[in-house]
Amino acid sequence: MVAELISVGTEILLGNITNTNARYLAEECAALGLSCYTQVTVGDNPGRLEEAVATALSRSDVVILTGGLGPTEDDLTKETVAKVLGLPLVEDPHSRQRIEDYFKKGIHRPPTDNNWKQAMIIEGCQVVDNHNGTAPGLIVTTAGEKQVILLPGPPGELYPMFEEAIRPFLEKLTSQIxxxxxxxxxxxxxxxxxxxxxxxxxxxxxxxxxxxxxxxxxxxxxxxxxxxxxxxxxxxxxxxxxxxxxxxxxxxxTRNEVTLEDKFISLLEKYGLTVTTAESCSGGLLSGRLINVAGASDVINRCFVTYANEAKQDLLGVKNSTLRKYGAVSPQTAREMAKGAARAAKSQVALSVTGIAGPGGGTSEKPVGLVYIGCYVKGHTEVIECHFSGNRQKVREGTVARAIDFGRRCVMKYGK
Amino acid sequence: MVAELISVGTEILLGNITNTNARYLAEECAALGLSCYTQVTVGDNPGRLEEAVATALSRSDVVILTGGLGPTEDDLTKETVAKVLGLPLVEDPHSRQRIEDYFKKGIHRPPTDNNWKQAMIIEGCQVVDNHNGTAPGLIVTTAGEKQVILLPGPPGELYPMFEEAIRPFLEKLTSQIxxxxxxxxxxxxxxxxxxxxxxxxxxxxxxxxxxxxxxxxxxxxxxxxxxxxxxxxxxxxxxxxxxxxxxxxxxxxTRNEVTLEDKFISLLEKYGLTVTTAESCSGGLLSGRLINVAGASDVINRCFVTYANEAKQDLLGVKNSTLRKYGAVSPQTAREMAKGAARAAKSQVALSVTGIAGPGGGTSEKPVGLVYIGCYVKGHTEVIECHFSGNRQKVREGTVARAIDFGRRCVMKYGK
Structure with missing residues (x-):
């Protein structure tokens, strides 16, 4: 069964807002086993909206429209769908009553004339009450057994309405997951x-x-x-x-919700290990990502950002001779950083990062993007050389991901 | 002049990701005075993509496609556009060279066979170099003087490419600045x-x-x-x-390209000051963001991630009595962290962060989202109390931004 989404709204076309409704509905449709091949966004323009609805009906079984159900002149989703289907709009007394109640209870002023527009429905449709606004949703089953579903645009109205009424309706329709x-x-x-x-x-x-x-x-x-x-x-x-x-x-x-850092942290927990980090070019992004795991406090006590050579010596005990002989960006320095961090934090595991994130600072021998990652696990130290491309931000993000994966591999190897 | 956006990607149709590219491009088009009446999303399906491209060309002057330029079999935007326009695909030696260089510099393994697919271009098109990936952008001017613009889907590639090459191209086209x-x-x-x-x-x-x-x-x-x-x-x-x-x-x-951290770092440079950080719940994200400024090495020597109480005492000299009396999340601890970090790093400026990022750990007195930020500048220390909402990630990101702004204000006040 094929579904198509039509978002109606000039604010989306102008780029004023991101179309998060489409993502929400797409995900819901996928979960329901509806194949969604097309999403369309059009403005509040009768001709173009008519074309979009007619095209959607020609190729899809379920057409879900969001937006354009408001009380103003330029809201014309209902009118346009009615026209395409050749059905009249009629006033729904139940919806009119609900609008009256809504204004009495929630807004404390009488509805304006154009609010009654929202009580108009497409003849023969199923009306879905809106508990968070005045625009009811409509489900129209066409003569050809297709479904046209009209929903309000504001997410605060759309999401609850979908969950309460539209999802159950679609589940019955598809009997697929x-x-x-x-x-x-x-x-x-x-x-x-x-x-x-x-x-x-x-x-x-x-x-x-x-x-x-x-x-x-x-x-x-x-x-x-x-x-x-x-x-x-x-x-x-x-x-x-x-x-x-x-x-x-x-x-x-193989689990959707588990991230790389989740896995690394849980591996450390499993083996009863603590970890620390010593970062140069990544500047704290590595520890920041690890500490984003709720419960990281069980395995992380402290981390080091040693940007300057002096800091590498003071905090990690990297030897001055190593820095002079091989430079700060070298496998030797990465190795001493990892070992020194483990010692300074009394951790069984330590990750170190030293590299050239750019934009400047690169040489032909040590180009921008060159990063050494060290990993110490219970007496074993390994270092990998990586080359990243892109700007400073990209080099650093790539470094962090690579370091966590490297840490994961080393802990699997030596951590037991 | 009418523009139409076509987003290509099954991950959008499945609701796996939000289509933020469409918002970005819609906003850019609006700013350029291009009228955008329709946005379409289709998957990596040749038939439906062909239909979308043909329809767009029948009603719009500029068609911008994003996505489907990757190296895999199911990436077929170029192939499909070429087919609709009746043009052949040819290999572009320049793009082939760039891909080769990209792999040599950045990936350190030879490209796989399918990478060369990205060097294929539509005959007669204008090639736009991708400085953040391997898929070049293409601008095809049709026989009917319409423009078809093919851009990579990843935002990190799309945005810079648009700014460098596509916006200037469209400005010329619309003769509007x-x-x-x-x-x-x-x-x-x-x-x-x-x-x-x-x-x-x-x-x-x-x-x-x-x-x-x-x-x-x-x-x-x-x-x-x-x-x-x-x-x-x-x-x-x-x-x-x-x-x-x-x-x-x-x-x-008031400059588009200057970020909050740029401003903070340049302010420190101007006053000849150095800065350090002491982070608890933000776990390194603050130093990470500061060090993302190219040239941060002039003002940052080292930073501290002191997640556990013990680390706050060892590295920053926070008093045990302070931690016991007021707790780790308190203005008193934030103050001692800032002062202690400045002392330990011999910096004139220090920012400290301690808070409850959640999901657990909150109490009615100290709820999730409560964060204290301390700032030490040349003998003066100030602390602010902040309350952030949202999940762990949001609390931490809000904290980092707020800390940098707070640092900026304190340096303006005391840093001269």
Whole structure:
């Protein structure tokens, strides 16, 4: 069953507001097993809105419109849908009563003449009460058994109305559910990952695999459609198994809600380890991201931002000779930073970062984007050399993601 | 001149992400005087994408597509546009070279076969270099003098590319210059700011003032349209003057490219001061944001993340009695943290943060969202109490913005 979303509103076309309603409804439709192939945004213009509604009806089974149900002259979603369907608008006494009550209770002034416009409904439709405003929602079943659903634009009215009345209506209609899991891969690029599963991506139908590039990670969203959740899970299981076979330890989770830092922190908790960080170019973003995990306080006591060489010596005990001989951006310095941070914080695990985030400061030997990440775990220290591209912000964000994934791998290796 | 936006991406149709690109481009088009009547979102489906492109070309002069320029099989925006226009795809040696360089410099592994797909362009198009990724942008002028513009989907690639190349191209096309300045206000809420300029917001035509709520700041974008930059600047000047009169020192800049942290760092440089931070709940995000300023190394030597009480005592010298009597989240602790950090880092300025970011840990007396920010400047210490709403991430981001603005105000007061 195909659904189409039409957002009506000049404020969206002008870029004054972000269309968050469309995201909400799209997600709801997907969860209900409705295929959503098109989203359209049009303004309060009768001709263009008419065209959008007619086109949507020609290719979709369910058309959901949001916005344009207000009391003013330029709100004309109802009028336009009625015209396309060849149905008249009639006054709904129940809705008129509700509007009267709403003004009596909530606004303490009589409705203006144009408020009564909101009591007009499309003949034969199902009226959905609005508990947070004056515009009722409408569900119109067309002669061809298609559904046209008109909903108010303000999210504070739309979301509760959808949850109370529209979702139950659509569930009955589809008798289908959608289920998805996300296979999250750390430390690999999108094109590399896609390359490894070329055969799986080709000609896929149900379940589907969709790759998403994140900073320092790739997410593979595996989605199945079935009559029940159990069946959908059964469809997904062999795909997850296959992905695990191909990516092994690079997969840090298959749960939608778990982040890379969640995984790292929970791994430390599991092994009873504490962690610290010593950051140069990332300047605190690494510890900041780790401490974003609720409950990080169990494994983090303190972290160090050692931007200057002097700070690396004072706080971490990096040797002056190391800094002089190899420079601050070197594997040797990264190694001493990690070891020194673990010692200074009395932690079993330490991550260190030293690099050239740019824009200036690079040389041909040590270009902008060169970053060394050190990881100390219970007496073992490893260092990786990374090269990031993009601006200062991108280099630093990439560094942080890479450091957490590197930490995760080292803890798996030495942390037990 | 009519523009139409086509967003390509299954992740938008599935509701996985909010289409913020459409808002950005819609706003840019409006500023350029392009009328945008329709926005369409379609997935990576050749048939439906073809229909969307053909329809857009039948009714609009400029069609801007975002997304679907990636290296994978299901990225087919270029292929589809080429098909609709009846033009072949050809390899662009320049783009191929850029991709090769990008991998050499940034990724340190050879590109995979499908990366070369991104070097394919539509014959006769204008290629726009991507400085933040591998997919170049394309501008195709059709036989009917319409413009089809293909841009990458990731905002980190799209926004800079639009600013560098697409906006100037569209300015030439519309022979109108758009000039805007942004009055940036720290430490005030959006509704308060809007309230202060209600009279200016009503009935504005040219220039216009558009308020944007940012984390811990409000930006007022003043935009003028004129035939020349000089004329536009002349239109803007009295508006900026009026806003300065109304918001005084709360305005930290009127330059689009200057961020709050830029301003703070440059203020420190101007007065010859160095700064350090001592963070509890923000966990390094404050130092991370300050160090994101290129050249921060002139004023920052080291920073402290003191998440546990023990760390606050060890590294900052916060008194055990203070922690016991008032708790870690208290103005007294914030004060000692700021003073102690300044002493430990030998800095003239120090910012401290201690608060309850949630989700748990709040009490009726000290609820989630309560944060104390301390600022030490040359012997003076001030502490403010803040209350933030939202989840852990939002509380922490709000804290960081507020701390930088507070630091800016304290340095202006005591730093000279």
């Amino acid at each position: 959608i289920y998805s899991r996300t296979v999250k891969i750390g430390g690999m690029g999108e094109s590399y990952v896609a390359d490894q599963i070329q055969d799986l991506l080709e000609n896929q139908t149900n379940p589907t695999i969709a790759p998403y590039a994140k900073i320092g990670e790739v997410h593979l969203r595996v989605t199945a459609r079935a009559a029940t959740k159990k069946e959908a899970k059964k469809l997904i299981r062999p795909v997850i198994r296959e992905l695990k076979k191909r990516f092994g330890k690079s997969i840090y989770t | 758009i000039y805007s300045r942004t009055v940036k206000i720290g430490g005030m809420g959006e509704s308060y700011v809007a309230d202060q300029i209600q009279d200016l917001l009503e009935n504005q035509t040219n220039p216009t003032i558009a308020p944007y709520a940012k984390i811990g700041e409000v930006h007022l974008r003043v935009t003028a349209r004129a035939a020349t930059k000089k004329e536009a600047k002349k239109l803007i000047r009295p508006v900026i003057r009026e806003l300065k009169k109304r918001f005084g020192k709360s305005i930290y800049t």
